[in-house]
Amino acid sequence: xxxxxxxxxxxxxxxxxxxxxxxxxxxxxxxxxxxxxxxxxxxxxxxxxxxxxxxxxxxxxxxxxxxxxxxxxxxxxxxxxxxxxxxxxxxxxxxxxxxxxxxxxxxxxxxxxxxxxxxxxxxxxxxxxxxxxxxxxxxxxxxxxxxxxxxxxxxxxxxxxxxxxxxxxxxxxxxxxxxxxxxxxxxxxxxxxxxxxxxxxxxxxxxxxxxxxxxxxxxxxxxxxxxxxxxxxxxxxxxxxxxxxxxxxxxxxxxxxxxxxxxxxxxxxxxxxxxxxxxxxxxxxxxxxxxxxxxxxxxxxxxxxxxxxxxxxxxxxxxxxxxxxxxxxxxxxxxxxxxxxxxxxxxxxxxxxxxxxxxxxxxxxxxxxxxxxxxxxxxxxxxxxxxxxxxxxxxxxxxxxxxxxxxxxxxxxxxxxxxxxxxxxxxxxxxxxxxxxxxxxxxxxxxxxxxxxxxxxxxxxxxxxxxxxx
Numbered sequence: 001x002x003x004x005x006x007x008x009x010x011x012x013x014x015x016x017x018x019x020x021x022x023x024x025x026x027x028x029x030x031x032x033x034x035x036x037x038x039x040x041x042x043x044x045x046x047x048x049x050x051x052x053x054x055x056x057x058x059x060x061x062x063x064x065x066x067x068x069x070x071x072x073x074x075x076x077x078x079x080x081x082x083x084x085x086x087x088x089x090x091x092x093x094x095x096x097x098x099x100x101x102x103x104x105x106x107x108x109x110x111x112x113x114x115x116x117x118x119x120x121x122x123x124x125x126x127x128x129x130x131x132x133x134x135x136x137x138x139x140x141x142x143x144x145x146x147x148x149x150x151x152x153x154x155x156x157x158x159x160x161x162x163x164x165x166x167x168x169x170x171x172x173x174x175x176x177x178x179x180x181x182x183x184x185x186x187x188x189x190x191x192x193x194x195x196x197x198x199x200x201x202x203x204x205x206x207x208x209x210x211x212x213x214x215x216x217x218x219x220x221x222x223x224x225x226x227x228x229x230x231x232x233x234x235x236x237x238x239x240x241x242x243x244x245x246x247x248x249x250x251x252x253x254x255x256x257x258x259x260x261x262x263x264x265x266x267x268x269x270x271x272x273x274x275x276x277x278x279x280x281x282x283x284x285x286x287x288x289x290x291x292x293x294x295x296x297x298x299x300x301x302x303x304x305x306x307x308x309x310x311x312x313x314x315x316x317x318x319x320x321x322x323x324x325x326x327x328x329x330x331x332x333x334x335x336x337x338x339x340x341x342x343x344x345x346x347x348x349x350x351x352x353x354x355x356x357x358x359x360x361x362x363x364x365x366x367x368x369x370x371x372x373x374x375x376x377x378x379x380x381x382x383x384x385x386x387x388x389x390x391x392x393x394x395x396x397x398x399x400x401x402x403x404x405x406x407x408x409x410x411x412x413x414x415x416x417x418x419x420x421x422x423x424x425x426x427x428x429x430x431x432x433x434x435x436x437x438x439x440x441x442x443x444x445x446x447x448x449x450x451x452x453x454x455x456x457x458x459x460x461x462x463x464x465x466x467x468x469x470x
Contacts, residue, residue: 036084040188042178043160044076044119048127050228050263058119061180062096065107065165066172067457070228072130073107073165073175074122076115077188082158084192089155091163092148092187093175095141105169106138106147110235111154112162113270125258129267130164130235141173148189155190166235168457212309213239215441215454217415218277218350218384221260222249226437227416229456231264233439237454240309241268244384244412245277245319245350247289252280257292264416272296275316276303277350277384286320304329306336311469312444313342317349317369319383325368333369337376343447344469345378350385354399354409356432357386358423371397374407377470379449380442384413387420388434389453391463401428405470410451412440436461 046058051069064071075091091109111132122128136149155161167173176184215237221227234241248261257266265272274297280289290300298305303318315336323329337345351363353370363385373381374397394406413420419434436459443450453463 036192038082038190038192040077040079040190041182041185042075042188043078044117045074045177045186046119046122047071047073048122048124050124053124053263056120056123058122059179061177063165063175063177064172065167065175066170067168067232068170068172071167071172072127074112074117074128074162075165075186076117076119076160076162077155078160079155079188079190080158082190082192086152086155086157086190086192088191089150089152090148090189091135091151092146092189094146094184094186095143096174096176102140102142103169103171103173104140105167105171106141106173107165107167108137108236109135109149109151110164110166111135112164115160115162117162124263127263127267128162128164129270130166131268131271133238134236135163138173151188155188161188166232168232211446212312212444213237213441214242214309214312214314214346214444215239215439216242216244216272217412217439218244218275219246219387219413219417220265220415221247221256222417223260224416224418226418226456227260227264229437230414230416230439231267233454233456234265234268237439237441239271239441241265241272242314242316242348242382243272243274243415244348244382245275246279246384246413246417247274247277249279249417251282252286252288253283254288254291257288261292269293269296273307273314273316275349276318276320278320281320302329304332306340308342310444311342311446312344312346312449313337313340315345315347315373317347319349319351319363319366323366323369327368330368330372333372334376337372337378340376344444344449345373345376346380346382346442346444346449347373347378348382350383352383352385352409352411353381353397354392354395354426354428355383355386355411356390356422356424356426356429357388357411357420359387359420360385362426367397370407374405377405378407379467379469380408380410382410382412382440384411384415386411387413387417388422389414389432389436389438389440389463390429391431391451392426393428393430394467395428399427408467410440414438431463433461433463
């Protein structure tokens with residue numbers, strides 16, 4: 001990685017456990033405890049750069065994190081030899097000693113589930129998905145200094161752990177890699193709890209796990225930077241990712257998925273449940289789409305399927321094939337909804353039944369899908385096609401406000417492609433935006449849901465609310 005005088009550099013280290021060992025005796029309440037500290041350096045580290053998608057930087061002495069061009073750091077640690085539970089784990093990194101190389105953003109640190117990536121083969125094009133929880137964020141960093149992030153939630157004992165560092169700031173940071181030498185290499189410092197006398201017995205009530213999250217958008221990846229901005233948002237949001245079609249432009253070819261979609265939203269592929277759009281079908285049979293997503297896209301050529309998240313039944317449909325009354329898709333949908341035992345239902349596809357967009361009119365051909373969902377008391381429909389965001393009040397299939405059984409419709413076509421304008425504002429349209437890329441996040445409670453428009457970095461538009469299930 002070339003040196004830069006305007007951006008901070010941070011150290012990331014090399015592989016093997018370095019023995020440490022400090023014992024601290026603590027007394028109180030009749031208990032005697034000690035904490036053994038062990039320091040590990042990375043088994044592997046590298047970074048990727050979307051300005052050079054096929055280049056590997058695994059042997060570089062520094063690692064860059066940035067948003068212009070987009071750079072991401074990957075670290076992997078092998079933790080072994082622990083004989084007691086982990087009490088605390090901190091990832092320590094050291095900024096490079098380059099005059100004037102301060103940065104306002106040291107980066108966001110996230111867990112990565114894939115531990116098989118290669119230090120000497122990983123590039124932007126084949127980088128692992130950054131799919132784990134956010135562990136911490138560094139603000140302003142200065143040259144030639146140590147910084148640390150608490151990663152206790154991710155490092156639970158002996159094992160292999162991968163951590164990624166990303167940034168949404170165009171004045172990013174550079175870190176020394178394990179190749180820079182042991183003096184400034186990154187460190188994973190683990191303190192183990194070796195209590196010798198059990199503490200007083202306490203009663204612990206286990207809280208319920210967090211409600212599931214469904215997050216996504218449509219009209220996503222092309223040669224611009226909008227999909228990079230929205231993929232960066234997904235980096236910080238856990239849960240299942242949905243897409244509302246037109247995943248890649250202009251024609252949904254296999255090479256366009258590799259070139260445009262994979263480097264951005266593709267790093268969340270393992271947790272994505274997509275739907276196709278008309279641009280995906282510009283390639284005959286949408287073979288690029290089905291080939292890229294595989295079984296995650298449902299049966300090839302059909303593209304409709306369902307799954308459950310907590311108390312919610314979620315249905316992904318295909319607006320690009322027959323959906324008339326009595327069509328295989330409409331019959332399947334009614335059978336699927338009849339068999340559903342969950343109290344709440346959300347569906348998504350590409351072409352909207354209701355929209356105020358000026359480029360694409362409301363698509364009445366999706367009416368039978370809306371009717372089937374209404375007949376089975378669904379709560380939410382999310383679509384795309386028009387490159388903007390719009391939220392409607394709950395409505396019946398005719399578009400009349402219906403506070404009792406109505407379905408709330410969203411147009412979430414703000415995933416990255418160029419914006420469209422609004423035309424005649426349709427009845428019951430409650431919120432609109434056509435200049436902010438973002439993602440639509442649903443938190444799915446047991447008998448209700450929250451929605452939130454999460455804007456790209458640097459933008460302020462947002463929209464949020466809550467509704468009960470029927």
